[in-house]
Amino acid sequence: MKRTAMVGLLCALCALCGCTAKYTQGISKTVCEIWINSMPQGSLLFLNGHFVGRTPYKYTGINDGDSSAHFVARDLSEIIGRKRGFDDEVESITVANCYNKLRIENEGVTEQVKHYTGGITLYLDTKEGFPEREYGNVSISAVPEDPDAEIYINGSLIGNGKTALLKLPAGSYILKVIKPGYKIYFRIISVLADNDVTINALLQKESGEAVGEGLFPATQAIELSPSGKEAEIEEDYVPGTVESSE
Numbered sequence: 001m002k003r004t005a006m007v008g009l010l011c012a013l014c015a016l017c018g019c020t021a022k023y024t025q026g027i028s029k030t031v032c033e034i035w036i037n038s039m040p041q042g043s044l045l046f047l048n049g050h051f052v053g054r055t056p057y058k059y060t061g062i063n064d065g066d067s068s069a070h071f072v073a074r075d076l077s078e079i080i081g082r083k084r085g086f087d088d089e090v091e092s093i094t095v096a097n098c099y100n101k102l103r104i105e106n107e108g109v110t111e112q113v114k115h116y117t118g119g120i121t122l123y124l125d126t127k128e129g130f131p132e133r134e135y136g137n138v139s140i141s142a143v144p145e146d147p148d149a150e151i152y153i154n155g156s157l158i159g160n161g162k163t164a165l166l167k168l169p170a171g172s173y174i175l176k177v178i179k180p181g182y183k184i185y186f187r188i189i190s191v192l193a194d195n196d197v198t199i200n201a202l203l204q205k206e207s208g209e210a211v212g213e214g215l216f217p218a219t220q221a222i223e224l225s226p227s228g229k230e231a232e233i234e235e236d237y238v239p240g241t242v243e244s245s246e
Contacts, residue, residue, distance in 0.1 A: 027066035028112040034059040034072065034102055038081045038089070038122040040135075040167040041158055046080040055081065055122070056159055069106075069116040073098045081122035089122040121164065134193030138166040142177050142185075143202045149179040151201075177201040 036045060038055040045057050052059075061072040072093075079091040093101055104118035141162045142149035151159045153173050158166065170193045177185040182203040191197060 026112065027109060027114050029065065030063045030067040030069070030071070030114045030116065032061040032063075032069045032072045032104070032116040032118070034061075034076070034104075034117075035119040036079065036122070037119065037164050038083070038124060039165070040083065040086075040124065041164070042156065043081040043083040043086075043089075043122065043124060046078075046082070047076060048078050054156070056157075056164075066114060069102075069104045069118070070095045070098050072102075076102075079120070079122065081124055083124055085127055086124035087127050089124045091120065091122060134170045135167050136170055136191035136193055137196045138168055138189065138191060138199070139163060139197070140166070140175065140177075140199045140201060142179065143200050146179060149177055149182075149201075149203065152176040152178070175199065175201070177203065179203055181206060 036055055036057045036059060038045075041055055043055045045052055045055055047059070059072075059076065061075060063071045073095045076093045079093065081089040091101060098104065102118040102120050104116050107115035107117050109115075140151050140159070142151065145161045147160045149161050150157055151161075151163055153166070153168075153175060155174070155176075168191045170191050172188055172190050175185075175187045175189050182205055185201045185203055187199070187201070189197060189199060
């Protein structure tokens, strides 16, 4: 009787170990990618008190094995967006509200890696008493739309494939779209106060001829309006931490 019970226990342990090993081999790690945007874009971004860059910002968290996307909450527990002329926008991320705040979705498992993707947008309010500037709204899409297509305004990366609605000071800007295997797309865009601009950047393959409006040689000198230049260097002081900010 004891022998039978022992054999049964060993079989159960082996089965359990087998399941665990198989489970571990199935998911080697979990990757969570979070795009942090702001309105307006180009805001200084702080994660847990440390300056990490400007919006849009791509945060990537990696965990060994199979794990809920909640593990990112520890690193993103405090998100602060800051821009001159606007009040700070603060988001507090906890394990409990992680999915709701970041809109995280499971993209499935590829090559033993489980992928989560998500995003968050910080909406900054205009600071009271700060001189108002005239702004216009701009939306930009690469055609074909692809995450590999990088969209730049005045040399700053502002999105991949397609941008969120941008709020930019009135003026002229250099738009550049780069995608592997395609010619670099250049265009001067004019932003008018209280106007909306939608741009579909038609990309030409490198083997084809550069045709169509909006394609300029990379070496061509392009003059920006004073407003466009001011927007490019609007934030000339980048603090290392929240405490040492202006």
